[in-house]
Amino acid sequence: NAGVMQNPRHLVRRRGQEARLRCSPMKGHSHVYWYRQLPEEGLKFMVYLQKENIIDESGMPKERFSAEFPKEGPSILRIQQVVRGDSAAYFCASSPREYEQYFGPGTRLTVT
């Protein structure tokens, strides 16, 4: 059973561009979570999704950030008009049930 897949692993964007981060959960997992890790900090929760539904987006910035988990295909975290402060590692996790979150390797976003 393949683990949580994230791509790309590294993404470089210029200020003002859009960043799209993809996450494919483990087989059989219908819950997806996104976290952001700023340099020298712990992970901060961003959003929790189930198929076609946003369950908890209390950690998402109010502007420029959006997430989806469609019926088919990976979950997408979209950041519009990126700024330097968006540079971070973005981790996706998935779970089949409560508490057992399995993390992907992360996408490291660099905004130049």
Added chain:
Amino acid sequence: GNSVTQMEGPVTLSEEAFLTINCTYTATGYPSLFWYVQYPGEGLQLLLKATKADDKGSNKGFEATYRKETTSFHLEKGSVQVSDSAVYFCALARLDSWGKLQFGAGTQVVVTP
């Protein structure tokens, strides 16, 4: 609000030394508690967990006991190896928002031969 506080790193140890990483939490109710480990360049891996008071989580020689009276979940290992060098994160999840893990800042552990 909820919070998790870990001892600051880096913690540098010699191989076969005893490791303790302190973790205390603040939360309403009875959260579940976790330790995750992050090896360089990788994502987080669940190391162990405990879901109620006095539970002891254990895995790969690591242990942590859920202490409600001291709101703590300290991680211990009796004899570390170089391969244990990583960043360790303590985390909690509340029953009413279990999808939302709340992490401590992480503690870097460096084990030297």
